[in-house]
Amino acid sequence: MAAEKTKILLDESEQPTQWYNLLADLPTPPPPVLHPGTLQPIGPDDLAPLFPMELIGQEVSTERYLDIPGAVLDVYRLWRPSPLFRAHRLERALDTPARIYYKYEGVSPAGSHKPNTAVPQAYYNKKAGIRRLTTETGAGQWGTALAFACAQFGLDCEIWQVRASYDQKPYRKIMIETFGGVIHPSPSNLTEAGRKILAEHPDSTGSLGIAISEAVEVAAQHADTNYALGSVLNHVLLHQTVIGEEALLQLAKVGETPDVIVGCTGGGSNFGGLAFPFLREKLAGRMVPVIRAVEPAACPSLTRGVYAYDFGDTAGMTPLMKMHTLGHDFIPDPIHAGGLRYHGMSPLISHLVESKMIEATAKPQRECFAAGVQFARTEGIVPAPEPTHAIAAAVEEALRCKESGEAKVILTALCGHGHLDLAAYDAYLSGSITDHSLADEDIAAAIAALPPVPA
Numbered sequence: 330m331a332a333e334k335t336k337i338l339l340d341e342s343e344q345p346t347q348w349y350n351l352l353a354d355l356p357t358p359p360p361p362v363l364h365p366g367t368l369q370p371i372g373p374d375d376l377a378p379l380f381p382m383e384l385i386g387q388e389v390s391t392e393r394y395l396d397i398p399g400a401v402l403d404v405y406r407l408w409r410p411s412p413l414f415r416a417h418r419l420e421r422a423l424d425t426p427a428r429i430y431y432k433y434e435g436v437s438p439a440g441s442h443k444p445n446t447a448v449p450q451a452y453y454n455k456k457a458g459i460r461r462l463t464t465e466t467g468a469g470q471w472g473t474a475l476a477f478a479c480a481q482f483g484l485d486c487e488i489w490q491v492r493a494s495y496d497q498k499p500y501r502k503i504m505i506e507t508f509g510g511v512i513h514p515s516p517s518n519l520t521e522a523g524r525k526i527l528a529e530h531p532d533s534t535g536s537l538g539i540a541i542s543e544a545v546e547v548a549a550q551h552a553d554t555n556y557a558l559g560s561v562l563n564h565v566l567l568h569q570t571v572i573g574e575e576a577l578l579q580l581a582k583v584g585e586t587p588d589v590i591v592g593c594t595g596g597g598s599n600f601g602g603l604a605f606p607f608l609r610e611k612l613a614g615r616m617v618p619v620i621r622a623v624e625p626a627a628c629p630s631l632t633r634g635v636y637a638y639d640f641g642d643t644a645g646m647t648p649l650m651k652m653h654t655l656g657h658d659f660i661p662d663p664i665h666a667g668g669l670r671y672h673g674m675s676p677l678i679s680h681l682v683e684s685k686m687i688e689a690t691a692k693p694q695r696e697c698f699a700a701g702v703q704f705a706r707t708e709g710i711v712p713a714p715e716p717t718h719a720i721a722a723a724v725e726e727a728l729r730c731k732e733s734g735e736a737k738v739i740l741t742a743l744c745g746h747g748h749l750d751l752a753a754y755d756a757y758l759s760g761s762i763t764d765h766s767l768a769d770e771d772i773a774a775a776i777a778a779l780p781p782v783p784a
């Protein structure tokens with residue numbers, strides 16, 4: 330049986346050459362992005378100070394397929410097509426009749442899925458005559474990916490990293506500098522937004538929202554500088570669909586179709602990238618997978634937030650997006666899955682949850698680390714703390730199959746390795762990780778600060 334294979338590969342010649350745009354196939358479009366001053370839908374000109382026109386065009390495009398430029402395909406070939414694995418050893422350890430597949434994105438230069446969008450973003454900015462990109466980074470995955478992509482196209486890259494992570498994870502900083510990026514801890518005294526926070530809180534450990542404010546401010550002030558975002562926006566999820574398109578081809582090679590797809594969600598990009606091509610197939614009636622987003626219980630935007638217009642950053646400089654949010658000044662507990670500590674969710678993913686096309690669930694971090702350790706001992710890959718959420722959900726589903734005797738096909742994205750997150754495993758293995766329970770009052774307080782937008 331072909332399905333017994335462990336590692337399912339595609340040739341370079343089988344590499345997908347188009348991104349898939351889910352907006353073309355949705356029965357209803359997501360609500361528009363609004364200008365925070367006028368509360369009217371924004372137009373391309375509102376985004377032009379930050380993004381090149383080709384990315385703005387992709388953000389609002391309703392074309393079903395968009396060609397991947399040749400120069401981007403060339404860089405993708407350094408690690409794409411990425412392998413799809415059948416988790417035989419994990420299945421045996423769980424004694425489940427389920428068949429578990431994982432698409433491994435840790436083979437990229439940054440060790441995660443993030444270069445799938447960093448590379449085209451750097452390419453389109455270079456083509457538009459931009460000299461420098463700014464961005465924020467939390468745990469450092471996105472900063473590493475953008476620094477790598479900028480090096481490929483001869484752009485400068487300036488990164489504001491959340492202070493707490495900057496101090497805790499020195500290896501990400503070194504990797505970013507090795508790729509040629511310049512990195513500052515955030516809040517910094519280089520921006521108005523940073524100076525304002527430091528004046529009030531000199532010891533601030535920062536947040537993603539603050540770091541976004543700093544990077545956006547610098548990009549808005551310099552004509553030769555643009556800003557790049559690593560998740561949340563439509564064009565980012567679009568670029569990530571190479572994950573799902575490859576996985577579809579790989580599963581077809583072994584004659585499988587998924588019954589359940591699970592993925593971890595911070596801003597929604599690796600999950601959307603895996604799931605959207607399968608959702609296309611589902612909408613066309615060719616398969617019927619259940620599709621489930623998995624978020625941390627400490628930052629549960631999809632499962633406990635509200636669906637409302639909110640800012641993407643703390644200072645309130647970005648346009649307003651309708652999304653599941655915990656409020657733009659919500660500061661999540663310092664869980665180890667730094668990439669999942671964002672107050673909001675991609676508007677596209679939020680819209681799918683709201684229209685019941687996908688499901689969402691939340692998991693506490695100890696259950697996730699337990700699954701991550703079991704995965705490492707069976708499959709031989711130490712997962713980043715973020716995808717341990719997806720692995721925990723896959724394990725839960727596989728154990729349900731053991732009860733029911735169903736041989737379901739479970740698919741997930743192993744969106745990054747945890748080689749630079751070993752301190753988190755140290756904390757788990759030494760028993761010092763706790764599950765923070767999030768009080769309803771804390772969520773209510775953060776949600777009370779949402780900007781007033783008439784229905």
Ligand SMILES: *Cc1c(COP(=O)(O)O)cnc(C)c1O
Pocket residue numbers: 441442443470471559560561593594595596597598599600668669713715716744745746
């Ligand atoms: C950034 C990151 C995430 C969270 O971002 P998404 O946009 O939700 O994918 C998850 N896992 C890893 C490894 C990351 O680097």
